[in-house]
Amino acid sequence: MALIVQKFGGSSVKDRNRIFNVARIVANTHKAGNDVVVVVSAQGDTTDDLIAKAAEITHNPSAREMDMLLAAGEEISIALLAMALNELGCHATSLTGWQAGFRTDRAYTKARITRMETERISSELERNRVVVVAGFQGLNKLDDITTLGRGGSDTSAVAIAAALHADRCQIYTDVEGVYTADPRKVRNTRKLEEITFDEMLELASLGAQVLNNRSVELAKKYNVELEVLSSLNPVPGTVVKEVTKDMEGMLIKGVAKDTDVAVITILNVPDEPGTSFKIFGLLAQKNINVDIILQSTGRDGKKDISFTCAEGEAETAMRVLKESGKFKDATCDETCAKVSIVGAGMQSHSGVASKMFEALSNNNINIRMISTSEIKISCIIARDDADKAVSAIHDMLFD
Amino acid sequence: MALIVQKFGGSSVKDRNRIFNVARIVANTHKAGNDVVVVVSAQGDTTDDLIAKAAEITHNPSAREMDMLLAAGEEISIALLAMALNELGCHATSLTGWQAGFRTDRAYTKARITRMETERISSELERNRVVVVAGFQGLNKLDDITTLGRGGSDTSAVAIAAALHADRCQIYTDVEGVYTADPRKVRNTRKLEEITFDEMLELASLGAQVLNNRSVELAKKYNVELEVLSSLNPVPGTVVKEVTKDMEGMLIKGVAKDTDVAVITILNVPDEPGTSFKIFGLLAQKNINVDIILQSTGRDGKKDISFTCAEGEAETAMRVLKESGKFKDATCDETCAKVSIVGAGMQSHSGVASKMFEALSNNNINIRMISTSEIKISCIIARDDADKAVSAIHDMLFD
Known part of the structure; x- marks a missing residue:
């Protein structure tokens, strides 16, 4: 008998039929002799509807009240x-975030889990109950309801799995697993049987959008084996774990793109110690996350520095640089994209990089x-080339 | 500076405009120098919508899960x-039932309040916050969410007022107060300035439907001064209290009707000790509430007994009597109504009863x-005569 945590997103419980679909998956897992904890998000558009209600009242809602409002969504689901589980003869108990023992810090709308108190979940499991837990929410030290922010329900599921030492944490989505590229845009993509936490983290941050990064980081930290799979198609998904089987010819796990990229270039900065620190220190003060940094070779005591950041942060970055007085010669290109290939151990295979460059060159x-x-x-x-680039690289590496 | 509890029902917060209307009433009360605790119900049709969602899933929902579901409604409001209060510059903190300290027994969907833990509300008031509390809900000893059943939000408001020794508990409704009869059906009705708890209890149980009986009982028990008033029309309402001013010519406080009445008559029962006990003991075992009992004078060792009960309980009552074997000669008339006049001290004015009978006789x-x-x-x-009777009695007593 195993302990399995299953997480279902909002579209998986959006109406009566989908709820019963989920209930059948859960009931079958329970019937097979497993202890089951289910984590669910709010139904379909509920969260958006609640946000719209708040927007009617104020453009600047208190974060505390926003969390109170949004937490109602999961209580319903x-x-x-x-x-539905009870209707199928599978005895179930629902628990809100605070009842399930999620204790968080005070950062309303983006709280972090500080502790799990698992007594209630454990006692319900001991009574042979399926436990249905509200994802995305917790309770802070003031006894106020908090929400965990984007991808919060995935994080809730992993946190429960970690605290209860679950055998597996299954994340049900509307895709069948993790693919070598976005199947909607690239032909001949393959579903991965396994992927490491590190690879998954790179793919997630590169825009693959299957799993939230925060939940993968948590899974890696506590070594919680994840499985990404479909709630509509009952086939094995992709397992995310610490070490994967060495699969012949499967060095590369995926090709991803991120179109939310701006490149800022500063020409003619002094080629002397401390320049980079000054630039990136200024940006860090404004909480701007810099991704790739490129620096030209110095010449005549001058050099050029380029870096990338999210498009939404580019304007602030440019203002900070200009206001500094020292880095006025900065230009910003907001028409960029990043394409990436991810795979553990590929650095020892020199051919991989050249194949990627060849694919881009050919196009x-x-x-x-x-x-x-x-x-x-x-x-x-260039952003306009992004989709073409992903397809070309995928063809070159996987065909 | 006074401490005032204000309660607003679902129709008072059904949309953005109504919410701001309520917020202005609350903010003005606070600005006038009072501490304010506000109790609200779920918005407009929210509760009905949630019940409909549950009905799609099952015809027999677990009471515990029903309470979890319904509690979400007030969290939203x-x-x-x-x-809205914050938007008006009036600092407010919302609290769920459990955060506000409502502790209840385990009777899901119709829980009774066992205790109020007022620390959180008090500390928010000390910070000069308006406290917005979810009515209708609490927490039982299992740490499960419960709801208080019909009229629960009124009861929540009175319980807070009692626990905090509030100076007044204002129940805002869609009518301006308590009237001498239903203003929609009877002409020349008058709004009462004051009414006693006992009179209000009689009027409520007689079908006047302004205040839930349970909340009036609680107010009487803890001597909480209630005011019934309109959220849309800012005029003084009706104050419900222990002792009212003696108002000249205002002996009668109201005329009410209750059309949910069945009369059961048992002919020829033995005129001997224990007969009534046998009959009403049988009915009590089935939880049938008997209202009026009438017994004929015995003759030839026999007598007739009539009693009234709610129409929905008449069928069970008849079955119990027939199955007893002793009271087979029972008939049931389900086309009855009860009309009543209520007023403290009217028994010492013999003219009142005869005026009532005269009005009925004239018609x-x-x-x-x-x-x-x-x-x-x-x-x-007869039920068909009920509306005519109320008007006739009201005309006779108040014109």
Whole structure:
């Protein structure tokens, strides 16, 4: 008998039929002899509807009240799912975030989990109940309701799995697993059987959008084996774990793109110690996350520095640089994208990078910046070329 | 500076405009130098919508899950009202039932309040916050959410007022106060300035439907001064209290009708000790509430007994009597109504009863049963005559 945590997103419980679909998956898992904790998000558009209600009242809602409002969404979905499970003869108890023991810090709308008090969940499991837990929400030290922010329900599921030492945490989505590229945009993509936490983190931050990064980080930290799978199609999904089987010819796990990229270039900065610190210190003060940094070779005591950041932060970055007085010669290009290939151990295979560059070259796509790590290679290119680039690289590596 | 509890029902917060209307009333009360605790119900149709969602899932929902589901309704309305108050510059904190300290017994869907833990409300008031509390809900000893059943939000408001020793508990409704009869059906009705708890209890149980009986009982028990008033029309309402001013010519406080009445008559029961006990003991075992009892004078060792109960309980009552074997000669008339006049001290004014009978007689309305108490006189009549009877009695007493 195993302990399995299953997480279902809002679209999986959006109406009566979908709720019963989820209930059947859960009931079958329970019937097979497993203890089951289910984490659910708010139904379909509920969260958006609640946000719209708040927007009618004020453009600047208190974060505390926003969390109170949004937490109602999951209370509805957990009660309905518990009723559906009971209707199928599978005894279930719903628990809000605070009842399930999620204790968080005080950062309303983006709280972090500080502690799990698992007594209530454990006692319900001991009574042979399926426990249906409201994802996305917790309780802070003031006894106020908090929400965990984007991807919060995934994080809730992983946190429960970690605290209860669950055998597996299954994240049900509307795709069947993690693919070598976005199947809606690239032909001949393959579903991965397994992927490491690190690879998944790179793919997530590169825009693959299957799993929220925060939940993967948590899973890696507590070594919680994740499975990404479909709630509509009952086939095995992709397992995310610490070490994966060495699969022949499967060095590369995926090709991803991120179109939310701006490149800022500062020309003619002094080629002397401390320049980079000054620039990136200024940006850090404004909480601007810099991704790739490229620095030209110095000449005549001057050099050029380029870096990328999210498009939404580019304007602030430019203002900070201009106001500093020292880095006025800055330009910003907001028409960029990043394409990346991810795979553990690929750095020891020199052919991989050259294949990526060959694919881009064959399609006449110019590479503006290159960044490499142990498990990925990223290229900054023009945004208009992004989809073509992903397909070309995927064809070159996987066909 | 006073401490005032204000309660607003679902229709008072049904949309953005109504929420701001409520927020202005609350903010003005606070600005006038009072501490304010506001109790709100779920918005407009929210509760009905949630019940409909549950009905899609099952015809027999678990009571515990039903309470989890329904409690979400008030969480939405308290957050929105707190946002609106903040928007008006009036600092507010919303609290769920459990955060506000409502502790209840385990009777899901119809829980009774066992205790109030007022620390959180008090500390928010000390910070000069308006406290917006979710009505209708609490927490039981299992740490499960419960709801208080019909009229629960009124009861919540009175419980807070009692626990905090509030100076007044204002119940805002869609009428301006308590009237001498239903203003929609009877002409020349008058709004009462004051009414006693006992009179209000009689009027409520007689079908006047302004205040829930349970909340009036609680107010009487803890001597909480209630005011019933309109959220849309800012005029003084009706104050409900222990002792009212003696108002000249205002002996009668109201005329009410209750059309949910069945009369059961048992002919030829033995005129001996224990007969009544046998009959009403049988009915009590089935939780049937008997209202008026009439017994004929015995003759030839036999007598007749008539009693009234709610129409929905008449069928069970008849079955119990027939199955007993002893009281087979029972008939049931489900076309009855009760009209009543209520007023403390009217028993010492003999003219009142005769005026009531005169009004009925003038309109050719037959009286089947009469019941009197210190503060009311009730007559059982044919249901078709009920509206005419109320108008006739009201005309006779108030014109």
